Amino acid sequence: MKPGGIAARARAAIAPAGPQASYLAGLNPEQREAVETLDGPLLVLAGAGTGKTRVLTARVAHILASGRAFPSQILVVTFTNKAAREMKDRIHGMVGDQIEGMPWLGTFHSIGVRILRRHHELVGLKSGFTILDTDDQIRLLKQLLAAENIDEKRWPARLLAATIDGWKNRGLSPKDVPPGEGAVFANGKGGMLYAAYQARLKALNAVDFGDLLLEGIRLFRENPDVLAEYHRRFKYLLVDEYQDTNVAQYLWLRLLAQGSKNVCCVGDDDQSIYGWRGAEVDNILRFESDFPGAKVIRLERNYRSTGHILASAAHLIAHNEGRLGKTLFSEGDEGERVSVTGAWDSGEEARAVGEEIETLQRAGHRLSEIAILVRASFQMREFEDRFVTLGMPYRVIGGPRFYERAEIRDALAYLRCVNSTADDLAFERIVNVPKRGIGDATVKQIHDVARAAGVPLQEAARVLTESEELKPKVRGTLRGLIQAFERWREQARTLSHTEIAEIVLDESGYTEMWQKDRSAEAAGRLENLKELVRSMEPFENLPGFLEHISLVMDVDNGAGEDAVQVMTLHSAKGLEFDTVFLPGWEEGLFPHQRALDDQGKAGLEEERRLAYVGITRARASARIWFASNRRIHGMWNSTVPSRFLDELPDAHVRVEESRGGMGWGGSSYGGGGSYGQSRFDRAEPFAASSYSTPGWQRAQTQRGRSDTGGGRGGFSERGGRYDAGASARRGPMVIEGTLVASSSAPSSAFKRGERVFHIKFGYGEVTGIDGNKLTVQFDKAGEKRVVDTFVEKA
DNA sequence: AGCTCCGTCGTTTTT
DNA sequence: CGACGGAGCT
Secondary structure, three states: OOHHHHHHHHHHHOOOOOOOOHHHOOOOHHHHHHHHOOOOOEEEEEOOOOOHHHHHHHHHHHHHHOOOOOHHHEEEEEOOHHHHHHHHHHHHHHHHHHHHHOOOEEEHHHHHHHHHHHOHHHHOOOOOOEEOOHHHHHHHHHHHHHHOOOOOOOOOHHHHHHHHHHHHHOOOOHHHOOHHHHOOOOOOOHHHHHHHHHHHHHHOOEEOHHHHHHHHHHHHHHOHHHHHHHHHHOOEEEEOOHHHOEHHHHHHHHHHHOOOOOEEEEEOHHHOOOHHHOEOHHHHHOHHHHOOOOEEEEEOEOOOOOHHHHHHHHHHHOOOOOOOOOOOEOOOOOOOOEEEEEEEEHHHHHHHHHHHHHHHHHOOOOHHHEEEEEOOHHHHHHHHHHHHHHOOOEEEOOOOOHHHOHHHHHHHHHHHHHHOOOOHHHHHHHOOOOOOOOOHHHHHHHHHHHHHHOOOHHHHHHHHHOOOOOOHHHHHHHHHHHHHHHHHHHHHOOOOHHHHHHHHHHHOOHHHHHHHOOOOOHHHHHHHHHHHHHHHOOOOOHHHHHHHHHHOOOOOOOOOOOOEEEEEHHHHOOOOEEEEEEOOOEOEEOOEHHHHHHHHHHHHHHHHHHHHHHHOOEEEEEEEEEEEEEEEOOEEEEOOEOHHHHOOOHHHEEEOOOOOOOOOOOOOOOOOHHHOOOHHHOOOOOOOOOOOOOHHHHHHHHOOOOOOOOOOOOOOOOOOOOOOOOOOOOOOOOOOOOOOOOOOOOOOOOOOOOEEEEOOOEEEEEEEEEOOEEEEEEOOOEEEEEEHHHEEEO
16 A cells, blocks of 8 residues: 555545635535534544544634634643644644634643632642642652651552542542542551642642642632633633543533533544543543533544554454444545564564565655554563664654653752742752752751741751751851852843753752763763753743643654654554554553453453554554564563454454464464464464454453463463463462463472473573572573473473 | 662553 | 662671
8 A cells, every 4th residue: 555545545535625614624524513513512523533633623713713702712621732732733724823812722731720820829829839740749758658657668659649649530639538448558548648748738839730630620619700700711612532531620621611511522432541540431431411412423434544454443442342332434445454463472573573664665665654553661672672783763752751851850950949949849859969968867957947947948958057057068068059049049030041040050060960970871961951951942931931841741852854653552642654563462461461450341441442543543554463472571471362363353354474483383382272262373374263262252261260370381282371280279360361470379390400391492401490480591592581381391 | 978789560651 | 681769788
């Protein structure tokens, strides 16, 4: 399939439609209905590639053009800053400068903070309150845990942060947390710690991300007059990616929507992949009952992918039960079938994909139109290694973001201290960075003074330097720092914020600290600091910049270069490519074992939606891979092909000969016993396998009786790994197969010095035993650690 | 104050 | 296996 063909088809499908307003041109009937249905609640179920953003932006244009509302009377909420930016750009393209009058287009959080700033006194905040980032949050919680004498080993601050976040996502303030749930953390102290945390936030005049919505909800509930003001203001409400909203966002939105009732939510239940961070698919499933009189419009006409790709995705997602149901169709070519290829191991998978990409490149495909979408980021490494070897340009999307880097956070903490004497968390962060001899003991003294006097840390430090409490050396250093902050604040009145930033980084010794650092990353960190100062330029002043970055943690990573795009399936949502490689379709990895263990069927369905998202990213070519052997936590494990492979429709899939070596299960090992149920277990490609016995059915029968400790012999004659010796012994919950051995498994039946055979490494001798993990000196492959279920006595 | 060793853990990510 | 964080040692 040539990319040009797709583009041409897409153009044809959205051909101009007549002499109407330009924003209506090229809309199909459903899209047009979604744009023109302005009164009352509307849910637009927009499948992948059906033009959802187009509908949303055209709808805004239509509202404005019909004179039903001023720009300032439209609320448009997105989930990410990127989406907000795109929306803004596209609306600008349609309505021109009217966009300037739309202050209420943004993320839930940026709009949330805007509202809180206007009414801060009503929720107990002072003007100029700060927004904590995750680091600050954790540090604060650590202090609380220490104060309560809670063992941070058993009850990590991270876990508490996640728990509190979870409550906030569900719209629960401390008093609303069900007592049973509050008791879960630290022997019943969870609820109390949450309350204490909120109290600390108030004392610091700070909020966290969750509060931006939660406090907004409280504001509206406790102040009907304020809510009424927003009811009058917002004539139209539009929400993007509605399937990603959490309970708090839903409550917030519902309060606002009580006004005009003209609320339009756009989303796709089949692309809900953020349940684990609080997104509530139920919000979209329940829309019609939540908003009485709601109209539902389905967008099912797909302009992105070819027929085989769409049919494959549709057949896969049809295995989910909890969905509103829609079927994508296209009027274009069938295109190329979705391919499924097995590789011997993850290395070969990467090697083979690399070769295919080289072939595509030679055929004139742009690398930036090729993506590798993985389930978990550790999978990326092997591809990266391979691309480095090949000299193939690639680009990893996602990963640690600019503003999350330590040096950026440190620099920002300095600026926050300049900006506000009351930003205790920022002060704490940098008081001894670079190391200047102000250690824990001194910090504690400052804390004590601050608490006793009820003043911020900076002020307490100043008081302390005027007393005789500190050792002269420390006293001098601390005084120097405090005076430096006072000086910088003074200079900030006359100099530009970028100049101040440079002065602060320079005079504080922070830049110097990295200049002296001889580690490999130091140069990059210095570069990042320069980039930080550059990124401040467009802002009017320091507070403006700080406010912006507390909400916008991403940075425009200048795309453009022609490189293979490597990213997780999650970060691929919303993107599209001509060719998509989907490696790692193996039980345990995808669907991920943890999703199965923790969430059961709901988890499986979310994984399946992830698979759906993956396939539907492809315009012309989707290529799925699985490896028969993969190293997990340093140990090689045999794997079972993903059940999702069995859920793809035969007629639209092409099973490729495996690349190189013996493929995924040469005839001497594959098949056999209860193991050969799936077509992907056979060396013979595709013996017209039936859907009636897909992998997940095996999963059902295997559920609960898998036993990681028993059944040695791996692929031995007496049957599959999962059958052999499967006793009723209790083990970890497993839906199908295990990638990782249970650590509590009974000790191994192997002895040191025993000769064994391993399917991947061949013959060897056991040199060490640790539970069910063996260290084996293989004759050819050298020393490896393997799980005993994957070797047999030789 | 700084380094080193040891234990733990290992999916996905936004604001 | 390898990254990270905390405790403990010098």
